[in-house]
Amino acid sequence: MHLYAHPALDIDHLAIDFAGTRPAVKDISLRVDRAQILALVGETGSGKTMTAHAIIGLLPPTATATGSIRVDGVEVLREVEVVREVEVVRGVEVVRGVETSDPEVRQRCSPTSAASALLLRDPRSTLDPRHTIGAQLGEVLRAHRKTPRRDRRARALDLLDLVDFPDPQRYVDAYPHQLTAGDRQRAAIALAMATEPALLVADEPTATLDIGEQAALLALLRRLRDRTDVGILLITHDLGVVADVADRAVVVRGGQVVERAGVFEWFARPNAPYAKQLHAITPKLPAAMYGEDPLPELRTPILEVNHLHVAAAAGFGSDRRAAGAIPALRDVSLRIGPGSVLGVVGESGSGKSVLGRVVAGLTPVGLGRITFAGIDPDSLDRPGRRELRRRTALLPQDPATTLDPRLTVAESVAEPLLLWGEDGAVAKARVAEMLDAVGVGGRDADKRPGELTDGHRQRIALARALVLAPDLIVTDDPTRGLDVSVQASFLRLFTELRHRLGFAALYSAHDIAVVAQIADDVVILRRGRVVESGPARRVLTVPVEDYTQRLVDTVPYPDPVVQRDRHVAESGSPWV
Structure with a gap:
């Protein structure tokens, strides 16, 4: 056990205000000890991210911050005159604040003792696509640790080993685009840990990862806490993530703390009404359902896919041959009944997105057959295929990339009607x-x-x-990244409209608990093949295939007792 003179982070009555607007942060106090993971829980607008920006020194010039933020015993926020040095090295921000009148503190905050580091939600905003991972690690080591050139590669390999890269010698010379999303996030963690920080601020680090990558990253955060004694401030709205890794939880709403407790106590007995609401609306896997699968419907399915085979797109450079070797979809068959939802679950690279694009008509069919309401599109002429395509709609993951920022909401919704030649007055009413x-x-x-x-x-x-x-909507994880209450509200709306309007849906998602909540049936994909299919509640609670069971077991359940039991079953330790 190591003894430290100061906690990794100590915030006392932090308030952040912008002139003429509602305060972004009203009153937040919290403490993160070394070798501790504290979860800062709240929804958009609660003040989580603004607090993180204050810790790292990224508040905009228009912000006025009061209170105290001490990182490893050093005050980084003062109302009096402060010399503040912020270094930005390829997206890794490190802040050190020192009083001009205190040379001892100034010495402690020299470039060889970076106090805190920031881990962002999307590692692509941290990693420079023009340079290898090793070169970027070397630049951080040069700038912050004054590491000699001859020692940088060896230290970079040590850092990649620290964050669980299986072959550091291979990955040190790789570029970010050659890595998976999970590997990119691990590389970003290596960049952050290169400064040997006392505090790691992780802002929604698992939001862009699939379920398998998420489980691996959470296990890595636990190991980093134990190996390096780094204090971790984990900003999240995912209660499953909190239950899996956090030691303590602080709940914020409207810029102020509404509850704080140890993670076991908080999940067992939440006190604040807002905390109770978060627990109630968090998606959970349902209780197990045993028995035989029901007989298939006799009605003509809205969508039927038979023995679909789609070749993978070729990759870049050295990846071209490997990418073409494994088809994106291999012998995939499924059916969706009228008004029902088929959930598609799988890790990154399983073929979920390709399947959605083929069904939506954005990717051509290789081998196999697809029929809509019993109609084979290949049997129709061009006008007939166009009319059939109108019966299928696409709901993207991120609407910010599909809605034209120049159009108003009404104009964006009216655009499909006008493109199909609908009368202006009819379109306006619709x-x-x-x-x-x-x-x-x-x-x-x-x-x-x-x-x-x-x-x-x-x-x-x-x-x-x-x-x-439309008769069928193809979705691509539409609730990913949404706050838990916004997600719950959207899922309720989606279900209500489905029952009212009668459309069916092909619902692809990473979150298995969400799929279990909204889908009637489910298909499990792995490397382009169907591993298992059937009623969602049966497949996701009593799976037949080992792969499905492993996938379900990686879903963080919002209960720390369940999560610790899982860790014990897997490794013999509740903390690994």
Whole structure:
């Protein structure tokens, strides 16, 4: 056991204000000890990210911050005159704040003792695509640790080994685009740990990862805590992640702390009404359902896929031959009944996105056959295929990339109708109907996407998808990255509209608990093949195949007792 003179982070009555607006942070106090993971839990607008920016020194010039933030015993936020040095090395931000009158503190904050590091949600904003991972690690070591050139590669290999790269010699010369999403996030952690920080601020680090990569990253954070004694401030809204890795939890809402407790106590007995609400709406896998699968429906399915085979797109450079070796989809068969939801679950590279693109008509069919409501598109002429395509809509993962930022909400929803030649007055009435159905109307109709929240933009994308009254909607993880309450609200809306309008859905997602909540049936994909299929509740609670069982077991359950039991069963230790 190591003894430290100061905690990794100590925040006392932090308040952040912008002139003429509601305070971003009203009153937040918290403490992160060395070798401790503290989860900062809250939804968008609660002040989590703004607190992280204050710790790292990234507040905009217009912000006024009061209170105290001490990182490894050093004050980094003062109302009096402070000399603040912020170094940015390829996206890795390290802040050190020192009082001009205290030479001892100034010495402690020299470039060889970086106090804190930031791990962002998307590692692509941290890693430079022009340089290898080893070169970027070497630059951080040169700038912050003054490591001699001859020693940088060896230290870079040590850092890659620290973050569990299986072959550091191979990955040290790789470029970011050659890595998987999980490997890129591990490389970003290696960059952060290169400064040997006392505090690691992790802002939603698992948000862009699939379920397998998420489990591996959470295990890595636990090991880093134990191996290096780094204190970790984990910013998240995922209670499963909190239950899996956190030692303590602090819940914030509206810029102030509403509850704080040890993680076991908080999950067992939440006190604040807001905390109880978060626990109630968090998606969970349902109780196990045993018995035989029900007989298939006799009605003509809306979508039927038979023995579909799609070749993978060729990769770049040295990856070209490997990418073409394994097909994206191999002998995939499935069916979706009228008004039902088929969930598609799998890790990155399993073929979920390719399947969705083929069904939506964005990727050509290789071998096999697809029919819509019993109609083979290949048997139709061009006008017939175009009319059939109108019966399928696409709901993307990130509406910010699909909604034209120049168009108003009403114009974005009306665009598909006008492209299909609908009369302007009819289109206007239909748009008003759909915006009212998704709960985005009134003044919001004249706003542009950039003026709205993520949840509202996703509702607009849903209205746009439904405006042509399709029989089938193909979704690509539409709730990924949304706050837990926004996600719950969107799923309720999706289910209500499905029952009211009668459309079916092919619902691809990484979050198995969400799929279990919304899908009637499920298909498990692995490397382009169907591993298992059947009723969602049976497959996701009593799976037949070992791979499905392993996939389900990686889902963080929002209960720390369950998570510790899982760790014990897997490794013999509750902390690995």
